[in-house]
Amino acid sequence: MSKEADFLTIKENGQHELVIKKSRFIATLARVQDEEEARDFIAATSKKYHDATHNTYAYTLGINDDRVKSSDNGEPAGTAGVPELKTLQLMGLKNVAVVVTRYFGGIKLGAGGLIRAYSSSVSEAAEAIGIVKRVKQQELIFTIPYNRYDKVDHFLKEKEVFVAGTEYGVNITISIYLDQIDPFISDLTELLNGEPDLIKGDQRCNEIPVKSGEKRF
Numbered sequence: 001m002s003k004e005a006d007f008l009t010i011k012e013n014g015q016h017e018l019v020i021k022k023s024r025f026i027a028t029l030a031r032v033q034d035e036e037e038a039r040d041f042i043a044a045t046s047k048k049y050h051d052a053t054h055n056t057y058a059y060t061l062g063i064n065d066d067r068v069k070s071s072d073n074g075e076p077a078g079t080a081g082v083p084e085l086k087t088l089q090l091m092g093l094k095n096v097a098v099v100v101t102r103y104f105g106g107i108k109l110g111a112g113g114l115i116r117a118y119s120s121s122v123s124e125a126a127e128a129i130g131i132v133k134r135v136k137q138q139e140l141i142f143t144i145p146y147n148r149y150d151k152v153d154h155f156l157k158e159k160e161v162f163v164a165g166t167e168y169g170v171n172i173t174i175s176i177y178l179d180q181i182d183p184f185i186s187d188l189t190e191l192l193n194g195e196p197d198l199i200k201g202d203q204r205c206n207e208i209p210v211k212s213g214e215k216r217f
Contacts, residue, residue, distance in 0.1 A: 006179070007063055007094040008210065011130035018124065020117045022105025026052075027125035029098045032059060035067060038097040045099040053104040056080035056118065059097035060088050075102075079114035087122040093131070098122050132207040137177040139164065139201030140184070145171050148192060155191055159184070162206075177206060 058070035070081030
């Protein structure tokens with residue numbers, strides 16, 4: 001299958017706070033599909049924290065970062081919005097907008113300190129919210145005799161394959177979704193000492209949780 005639809009994004013909209021040298025950094029992240037949605041999110045979050053010292057932001061749209069934007073919102077040039085955008089890109093996150101709100105705590109951080117603070121706000125927030133891999137998957141439907149079910153069921157659990165449905169008739173028909181079909185068919189054929197009765201069904205996009213530190217592509 002083509003991997004062109006595969007990308008990483010955040011699991012859901014969320015928020016995470018850091019306190020660095022008495023300054024509060026509140027990172028609010030959202031999934032967005034277009035620039036209007038990104039702008040609305042930024043405006044709503046900035047309004048919510050209208051009393052903050054700064055509401056900096058960044059967003060990236062499209063699989064190839066087709067549309068990006070960032071703002072330091074009064075912080076020294078290049079110390080807030082750009083580091084936030086670069087963090088989203090380094091993490092491989094797509095279609096995400098972030099507003100990092102700062103309440104100044106009275107201690108200046110310097111340019112380097114600000115860059116680290118805004119970058120960390122984004123990365124820690126994304127990891128705390130959760131990252132998912134959005135992949136295009138193919139439905140595969142196959143039929144097996146009853147005496148092979150336990151063996152196949154164990155195999156599917158071992159491979160962590162999502163079973164969409166199981167029908168019991170003269171034989172057992174199992175429906176699964178995969179992003180890599182050929183290796184699975186090869187392994188299943190070897191398991192059963194012969195290729196089962198297989199048909200391809202629909203395609204869909206699925207979101208798979210990605211653990212911290214796990215290889216993502």
